[in-house]
Every structure is written in C-alpha cells, then in structure tokens.
Amino acid sequence: MKEEAKARKAQARAGIAPLSTTNRDQTVPGWELTVGIEIHAQLNTARKLFSAAAATAESNDAQEETEPNDSARVAFFDVALPGAQPIFQPATLVPALRAALALHCEVQPVSRFDRKHYFHWDQPAGYQITQYYEPLARGGYVELLPRDGIHGDAPVRVDIVQVQMEQDTAKTLAQPGDVHWLDFARVGMPLVEIITAPQLHHPATAAALVRKIQALLHAVDACTSGMEAGGLRADVNVSVRRLRQEDGTPIGPLGVRTEIKNLNSFRAVEDAIIAERNRQIAAIEAAAAAGHPDPASVIESETRGWTPPSGAGEGGQTHRLRGKEGAVDYRYMPDPDLGPVIIDEGLVRYLGLTLGVSPDEELDRLVDEYGLTAVDAAALMALDGGGRAQYYYDVVDAVEARLLQSGGGEDDVGARAFVANWVLHQLGKLTAEKASSIGDDSSGAAASLGMTPEGRCKVPVDALADILTFRYQGRITAGVAKDLLFAVFRGDVGGENVPSVEQAIEEAGLWFDEIAPDEYRALAEEALDGEAKTLKLFLSPKKYPQGKLQYLVGKLLRMGPEGRTDPQHAETAVRAAIEQWVEEKKKA
Structure with missing residues (x-):
C-alpha cells in the first residue's frame, strides 16, 4: 500500500491523471480485463451434506425463519465435536447432478471428497470438505446471448472448468465492539461450486453469466433460492494487462489476479469488477510514472472484500482482506472418513431426460x-x-x-x-x-x-x-x-x-355501451373543426406531431358522451380524419 501511495504521488508529479475509481465504462482503452468466477449455490435438499440435520433454506419468508443454532439444524459433526464422523447423504446428489447437467457438464463416474485446510472461526473443524482432485463434473459451458444483458452483440460462450460438491461454513453476524456471533445452522449446508474459465472481459457480461447460471439452476430445481435470498454467492477473480496500440493484442501473460469474495447481487458483481479493474490499472500506471522497473508487480495476489457505494454518492471499492492462499497453503488431502462417490450412468441419463424446458x-x-x-x-x-x-x-x-x-x-x-x-x-x-x-x-x-x-x-x-x-x-x-x-x-x-x-x-351497471363507428367519425370531424393551424403540422412533418394528435384525441373524448368512448378507437378515428384532411389539402 505504501508503494502504491508513492507511485500515485509520482504520477501526480508527472502530470498523469489517474483512472477515476468511479469509471463505469465496460472497457478501458489500452487495457484488457480478464475475469473468472466461482459460484457457490446451496442445493435444494432436506438434509445437510454430511449429517442428517435439517437443511432449511435461508430466505426472507417469515415461515422459514428459525432461531440461530437451532438444534434441529446443527448436528454434532457440524460443530466438529470429537468423535463425530461425516455421513454422506446420497439424496444431495440429485440436485447436484441436475446442476451439472444444466451446465452441459460431463458427470464423472467416480468422484471423491478432499479436505481443504484453513483456520477461521466459521469453520469449526479447521478444514472444509470439498472436491478438489476428482470433482463431480467437468467440461461444461454456458452460452450467453445479447438478450441476457452482455456487452456487445455477439454471443459469448463461457467454459465451466468443473462443478464440485462441498459444505458451507457458519454464518458470521458482526456486532458492535468488534464482536462476532456465529450461527452454525449454515455449517455443512450442501453446496455446488461452479468454476468458470477466465474468459470474461466485460463487467456486464460477468454479471449476466451469474444471472443466467442462477436461472439455469432454478429451472432444474437444483438450488434453494437466488442471490436475493442468500442461496447463491459469487467470488470473482480479476486481472488486467496492457494491449498493444498497433493491433490491440495483449502484451504478455495474464496479469496478477485478485479475488473478491462473497458478492451477493448481480449489481455487486458488476460494480466490484469495475472498481477492482480501475484500482489495478491506476496502481500500475502510477508505478510506471514513478519509474518502477516492473509496474505490473505492484498488484499482489490477494483476497479482497467489497464495500458497496455509500448513500453520499461515493463509488464502491474493494479492500484487502488477506493474502491469497494457494493449493499448497490449503494442504489438500483425500478425506480419510469418506469413500468415493460412484454414480450410475442410468441415473445420469434419467435426470438428463427429466430436466424440463431450459x-x-x-x-x-x-x-x-x-x-x-x-x-x-x-x-x-x-x-x-x-x-x-x-x-x-x-x-x-x-x-x-x-x-x-x-x-x-x-x-x-x-x-x-x-x-x-x-x-x-x-x-x-x-x-x-x-x-x-x-x-x-x-x-x-x-x-x-x-x-x-x-x-x-x-x-x-x-x-x-x-x-x-x-x-x-x-x-x-x-x-x-x-x-x-x-x-x-x-x-x-x-x-x-x-x-x-x-x-x-x-x-x-359497468358494461361499456360504446358509440358506433359513424359516431366516432362525426366526433373526429367536429374535433378537427377550427384547428387549421394545428392540422398544418401534419402536412409534411419531419417528425410526426404525436403531441398534437393526442390533443385532438383528448378533444374528441371530451366532446363524446361520458363513459361511452374508448381512447384507442378515438385515436383511430382522429388519425383517419387527419389523413383525409391532409389528402384533400394536397389535392387542392
């Protein structure tokens, strides 16, 4: 951060204006943005992934509200009590398979669970059970069309690297005085993590992808709820690199990526990507202005959070949470308490035939x-x-x-x-x-x-x-x-x-007793009477005088019998009368 501050000062001395952090353009001239996304969706199941505790969906529906740490939703294994063992719940496979098939993935006949080690208060066991080495499914894709809200007019295909099952963490509730409360009812909730290839280059397209994946999961009844109810969250990986001025091709490999965690709305996905892109570009340009030998190196691989725009109109911004862990830091290892998941090909075929309309x-x-x-x-x-x-x-x-x-x-x-x-x-x-x-x-x-x-x-x-x-x-x-x-x-x-x-x-007595067509014609002619100045505007208009048309329609409606005229039919009659008047004038 000190280096970034020094670089910005040098940039200011050189007279180079930094990129505005509120710039909401989809592209920045001379730069390429690259985004990959990891989506975590809560599966629509009655039980948790590795315990028989209830997996009631979190939502805003008052009927589904439960007390924090409710005993019906927290099993011994969920809070890692000594001796408690994971018991895989086979029913969680059905919505997970539906999700994989909706994303055109190839379901793996054998998948396995691994331990991902990290220490945080929301993970009582000190590790999360996920699928790293042998996931549930691989090699899918999502086709984005212009109507999906992407940037540009050409369809975009985004590859799905893999879909894996994993357990959720506890829900952290921040309290005043640097105090945090934990609700362990969410620990062990069954999730699918959907990992995309880094193929997105526009913030709006990234948001459109998350929106479409949510729609796909909902269509096949795989997910409990959407982003608005907390059933789906997105992490985005963002990097930037320069483009050649001559032909617009990228210079060098992809830039250092940062990860922005737990985005919970489509707007947040787009805004956070824009803010992080602008931050990285501004930092690199400031370092270059300061004479840094490798300006791109000022961007660190780290995990960042997202602060939405304030009510005062200030733009949102990302902020550092911690250094970015890698596979070595997580010490992935096969979970010794869980056997392989073997999926029958007939089940996959059956679910594929019952997905319904996309x-x-x-x-x-x-x-x-x-x-x-x-x-x-x-x-x-x-x-x-x-x-x-x-x-x-x-x-x-x-x-x-x-x-x-x-x-x-x-x-x-x-x-x-x-x-x-x-x-x-x-x-x-x-x-x-x-x-x-x-x-x-x-x-x-x-x-x-x-x-x-x-x-x-x-x-x-x-x-x-x-x-x-x-x-x-x-x-x-x-x-x-x-x-x-x-x-x-x-x-x-x-x-x-x-x-x-x-x-x-x-x-x-509310039936509509409408006047006859010839009565509309008579009223239209009467409405045009004495309106020569207005009618002249219809003779050779550069732009059709819609406002004047509505003025004449309103005049007809006021002249007609109360409750017996229809505005649409009145407009049709006035248009016909105007056209007749114009035709007669042109002949004269």
Missing part, C-alpha cells in the same frame, strides 16, 4: 408464440421464482377458452401479449400503489400478492381471466377493469362468498 427455450417460446418482447419475457420468468410465469400461462389458457367459447379465435397472439401486460405491470401496481390501504400489518406495509411457485395468488386465475376477457372484447373500459382487479385483490369480488366479476359488473 430458460432459453422458454424465453424463445414466450417471444415467438406469445408475442412478448424479450425484456418482458425475461421479467416474467424471473418474478416470484417462476410463479408469475406459471400464473401467466394459466390466465392465458383461461382467457383463450373464454374467447373461443364466445366465437374468438385460438392462439390469439394479441390476446397473449395483452394478458402479459396486465400480469407483469398491473399486478405489480396492486402492491406498489393500492395496497397501503390494506396493509398486512398496522404499519401499513404493502400487501403481497402471495404468489406461489405453482402460480397461485390473491387474484384467482378465473377472476383475472374474466376481467381481461371483458376488457379485450371491449365490454368494459380500462378504468373499470383496473378497479375490478383491485376489488378482487381486496377480496370483495371474484372469490368465495362474494359476487363474481360478471355479477359485480351487472349490479353496478
């Missing part, structure tokens, strides 16, 4: 068959652990059945996109805007949709399908549809012992 296949289906944009499709799949997507499919099926019964067509892509808009956006508004009046507690906290992984929530599928069918057919207005949706969410309509959606519309 996230990419589902997204393609939502785009191609359901008419959604890639952004909306990805959002739908990500919400509520996949429950929102299942809810959407169920509502679409129910709406299409109603449309078919009333003489509509099958596979109506317009109806499917229409339903998606409501399921994505209007349902979200229920909790964001409306629910403060029906909070779950006395504090007025916003009520939840209560969406389950099976696609069930406080708004029954049939009730929403009724609302959307009537709205899509133009039998109720958008405002009435939104009010009905809130009434269903509140429990006043569409449930047991309350009026159905159709009964509520009938009793309140």
